[in-house]
Amino acid sequence: MGRNPVTWLGSPAFPDAARRALDDTQLRGNLRKATTTIRGKRESVVSELDDWEELRRAGESIKDDVLTNLDTYLERLEAAVTERGGVVHWARDADEANRIVLDLARQEGADGVVKVKSMATAEIGLNEALADGGVDAIETDLAEVIVQLGNDRPSHILVPAIHRNRAEIKEIFAQMPEPPDSDDPRALAEAARKYLRRKFLSSKVAISGANFGVAETGSIVVVESEGNGRMCLTLPETLITVMGIEKVLPRWQDLEVFLQLLPRSSTAERMNPYTSIWSGVTPGDGPQKFHLVLLDNGRTSTLADEVGRQALRCIRCSACLNVCPVYERTGGQAYGSVYPGPIGAILAPQLAGDLHDEQAASLPYASSLCGACYEVCPVRINIPEVLTHLRAEVVEAKGKRTPEAMAMSAAAWVFGDRRRYEAAQRAGSLTRFLARDGTLSSLPWPGSKWTDTRDAPVVPKESFRSWWRRNRG
Amino acid sequence: MASAREEILGRIRAVDRQATPAVPREYERVRRADDPVGLLAERVADYRATVHRAAARELPYRIAERLDGRGRIAVPPGVPWEWRVPGVSWLPDDPPLGVSDLEAADGVLSGCALAIAETGTIVLDAGHAQGRRVLTLLPDYHLCVVHADQVVVSVPEAVERLDPKGPLTFISGPSATSDIELDRVEGVHGPRTLEVLLVG
Structure with a gap:
């Protein structure tokens, strides 16, 4: 492996x-503008629904049920898709998934494939693997086109080119046969439409990810905006969908929860422009060959971690990125993974499964633990709790019971419960009275294990979490 | 060596998992609206689609009005004969039109399976008066007829009514992207103009 x-x-x-990344003022400007816009919009569409908290709790609970009975639901999904004329494949890791997809594309005699934006295929490096095998993978989502033509890397889950502004995009698109004549987003979208139209009409094979796969009915769901998804899911003869095993949902009815939670959390719309749902093959309508690749790639080992497994509830909405003060300043590429931001900081190192890797081990520290991510998460992933849990594991992987390890496991205990966390913050603000010069030179045990070797900064009179809420809402 | 399937299922079964409580469905499954059709009209218009209201008996006249001068209009099988008004160059999808014919079409007229007022969404299920998915995808203009009795208020009501066998397409406004500076721009790959005729 x-x-x-x-x-x-x-x-x-x-x-x-x-x-x-912090030296790049252009990047910071682009990010601040984009995340500020989306935060405001999300707030407004979420506040329209009086039952938002109940929907979040249902979303959390459905996903927990999925994780508890994952084997049962996957077998059920496999049976339903097979019954409707699809073929199901299983892939233990990235290499195996890439090999399956490459073989299928070759079987169809395709030297090029069109792709719908998909986190799972980005995670496994499918495009690179296909290119090595002589198959050209063409991304069709506008932001992915920007990243692909710019020889760039993604920086956001939903909007991979969020770090680029319109002027930069116009420059990247100059290499198209019919380049845009201005940097107006309308002109840029029009250029992409023309560029991709022929490719949609001439490709024999399309590759997609899946937002959800319903075990009960074999229905696969792709949520999108531009219509490039509909093109890929409708026009080619063969469709290959790569789906992380945690994307399965037990029942058809469960979609009523996620089709409300996802669009409002991700693009901050009441509903995204297009959602496609299909089940196997429909004679005379759309692809007549359908393959579903079920991908593990670190998910089962994440499932084995009792605290960390909640990261598998993620529906890839990216609301946590848009509210994160660290993400807003560093951008997504600094996280060194297709999964950036708060969710990336807990998901990427767990999927990678190697806390001895210095880069992966640094990700759980990419946070101020302010808790804004937890508040917006539509499936209530307690990201700060998992962050501190992983920090403790990182420290433990270093092999010593250091004071830092003890501090982190204490922090994990505090973050594990909202009341404990808020009580600790209130207690923290009392410690201001003990310090004279802005640092605390000694804390009572167990904090003394920490301050024996260093000064702790004074806890500010207002917690960062409440400052952020007050200032950036 | 175990197959990938057996190995993945084995890894899952090796994890100590505790039974989870029943899913709390305390959210609103049915929502009330004083005027669902009016709400739908307002929400569809929010996506910069055009909405027209029509009484049932004036529907053919309204269709003719919308399609006047629009050129060749694709039409799925099962569309009521009175929708196919004279003066329009109709392209019936029976036998199925080729991709190049559809590419050359100037628009498409269809019905729908249902519409969700709260989110301004029209759902197609490839059933009566809707046809294959590609019909409402390639032409740049889509005129969709929605009857008042097809309108539900909430997403759960819609999911309950729909047949999961599909294929289903949820349409909320014309195609759009938020990929440039997270600002919504209408008109990428799907029909750039969506017009909705609300009947009744």
Whole structure:
């Protein structure tokens, strides 16, 4: 088994990458503008639903049920898809999934494939594997086109080119046969439409990811905006869908929860422009060959971690990125993975499964633990709890019961419960009275294990979490 | 050596998992609206689609009005004969039109399976008066007829009514992207103009 490509080979550890990113004022400007816009919109569409908290709890609970009975639901999904004329494949890791897809593309005699934006295929480095096998993978989502033509890397789950502004995009698109004549987003979208139209119409094979796969009915769901997804899911003769095993949902009814949670959390819309749902093959309508590749690639080992497994509830909405003060400043590429931001900081190192890898081990530290990510998460992933849990594991992987390890497991205990966390913050603000020069030179035990070797900064009179809420809402 | 399937299922079964409690479905499954059709009209218009209201008896006249001068219009099998008004160059999808014919079409007229007022969404299920998915995808203009009795208020009501066998397409406004500076721009690959005729 090779190295898991979920983190990019050769990426510097987060602190170094972040320092470099912070020097890029253009990047910071682009990110601030984009995340500020989306935060405001999300707030407004979420507040329209009085039952948002109940929907979040249902989403959390359905996903927990999925994780508990994952084997049963996967077998059920396999049976339902097979019954409707699809073929199901299983892939233990990235290499195996890539090989399956490459073989299928070759069987169809395709030297090129069109792709719908998919985190799973980005995670396994499918495009590179296909290219090595002589198959050209063409991304069709506007942001992915920007990343692919710019020889760039993604920096956001939903909007991989969020780090680029319109002027930069116009420059990247200059290499198209019919380049855009201005940097107006409308003109840029029009250029992409023309560029991709022929490719949609001439490709025999399409590759997609899946937002959900319903075990009960074999229905696969792809949520999108531009219509490039519909093109890929409708026009080619063969469709190959790569789906992480945790994307299965037990019942058809469960979609009523996620089709409300996802669009409002991700693009901050009441509903995204297009959602496609299909089950196996429909005679006379769309692809007549359908393959579903079920991907593990570190998910079962993540499932084995009692605290960390909640990261598998993630529906890839990216709301946590948009509210994260660290992400807003460093951008996504500093995380060195297709999964950046708060969710990336807990998902990427777990999928990678190697806490001795310096870069992966640095990710759980890419956070101020302010808790904004937990508040917006539509499936209530307690990201700060998992972050501190992983920090403790990282420290333990270093092999010593250091004071830092003890501090982190204490922190994990505090973050594990919202009341404990808020009580600790209130207690923290009392410690201001003990310090004279802005640092605390000694803390009572167990904090003394920490301050024996260093000064702890004074806890500010207002917690960062409440400052952020007050200022950036 | 175990197959990938057996190995993955084996890894899952090796994990100590505790039974989870029943899913709390305390959210609203059915929502009330004083005027669901009015709400749908408002929400569809929010996506910069055009909405027209029509009484049942004036529907053919309204269709003719919308399609006047639009050129060749594809139409799925099962569309009521009175929708196929004179003066329009109709391209019936029976036998199925080739991709190049559809590419050359100037628009498409269809019905729908249902519509969700709260989110401004029209759902197609490839059933009566809707046809194959590609019909409503390639032409740049889509005129969709929605009857008042097809309108539900909430997403759960829609999911309950739909047949999971599909294929289903949820359409909320014309195609759009938020990929440039996270700002919504209408008009990428799907029909760039969506017009909705609300009947009744």
